[in-house]
Amino acid sequence: MFLKRMLRRSSLFVFVLLLIEFADEFVFGILGAAWPIIRADLHLTYTQIGLLLGLPSIIADVIETFFGILADVGYRRRLILGGGAMFALACLLTAVSGDFITLMVSFILFYPASGAFVSLSQATLMDYDPERREQNMARWTFSGSLAIVVGPLVLGAAALIGAGWRELFFLCALVALVALVLLRRSLNGTTLAPSADDDDDEEESLGFIDGLREAITAMRQRVVLKWVLLLEFADLLMDVLHGYVALYFVDVVGGDYALGGIAVLVWTGVGLLGDFLLIPLLERVKGIDYLRYSVLAELILFPALLLVPGIVPKLVILALLGIFNAGWYAVLQAQLYDAMPGRSGTVLSVMNVIGLPAALIPVAIGFVAESAGLGAAMWLLLLGPIALLIGVGLPRRRNGDSTSADATA
Secondary structure (H helix, E strand, C coil): CHHHHHHHHHHHHHHHHHHHHHHHHHHHHHHHHHHHHHHHHHCCCHHHHHHHHHHHHHHHHHHHHHHHHHHHHHHHHHHHHHHHHHHHHHHHHHHCCCCHHHHHHHHHHHHHHHHHHHHHHHHHHHHHCHHHHHHHHHHHHHHHHHHHHHHHHHHHHHHHCCCCHHHHHHHHHHHHHHHHHHHHHHCCCCCCCCCCCCCCHHHHHHHHHHHHHHHHHHHCCHHHHHHHHHHHHHHHHCHHHHHHHHHHHHHHCCCCHHHHHHHHHHHHHHHHHHHHHHHHHCCCCCHHHHHHHHHHHHHHHHHHHHHCCCHHHHHHHHHHHHHHCCCHHHHHHHHHHHHCCCCHHHHHHHHHHHCCHHHHHHHHHHHHHHHHCHHHHHHHHHHHHHHHHHHHCCCCCCCCCCCCHHHCC
């Protein structure tokens, strides 16, 4: 009976962690489809949109650097629960935003809140079963992909009943609060990490300093740098592209708001299918092998998306892009956690520091789009698969049990 209770409790814990990822991506799913409407309602420029996508990320990277270190020295539980409360508050603030400044403030609150609530939940999941990191990352990614698909569908359904993006951000706050309550209940009597001694400030300080030194040491390791940089470049054809899909189909292709929503739904829908298929695939194929083939496909498909005329051909190519980049995040993130076993919080700190320059990319795209047009700015995203091709190399034939080329840093 005790064993059954423990298994049920463990299953609930994993489910709640996946629900937290769902809540986070549900927000971004709605936001990605709603950008054309939000831009019109708040009279935003491309430069302002670029700042909204980039500046909060830069600020969050600085703040979250300390979150990861604190998580590894005993404060993980408090950071996750506090981040969940701030996450819900940020969604409420977004819902009542009436201009660029208020929306920017809500995003500046939301990004680090997501880092504490969501990123540290992911790190906890990676610590939960180190032998199955790729598989659990695939499940995590699938949960997020499901939310990204549901988001635009909910936005469309809301429009049919006369509701708008503001009402949906109130809903996002409710989903976050539900996940937070369930997490608190699943943690009764347990800890996410060794607890710091609240009565011994000197020991806490030393623990934090040691964690900071370890993070600095990790940043000098070639293998860690490799996977962090590849993650940042891969994001150009993941979250960054997702942020501009609706705007591209409305402003460049010439469609209406409905077409922008359809494009986001196509992108996220096929991505969901790809993430679902990735779960059994990783039981048979090494993730890095899959990555090499998919990068080659993306190098062909993304230029085709920008060059091929017509709405339907572009939607078809967009769907293929979503299929072939499924798994990039899961595989690369699992490789990074493997490079620093037992220090999942420090992994996040290293990502935030090294990823700071990458946060400027959406800002750069916004400036280029303002001056040269969004169609020209979209070509910057091609840097993603180019960097991955350099980092992981071409597909290679293997003889017997020869070691993988990705074992070299």
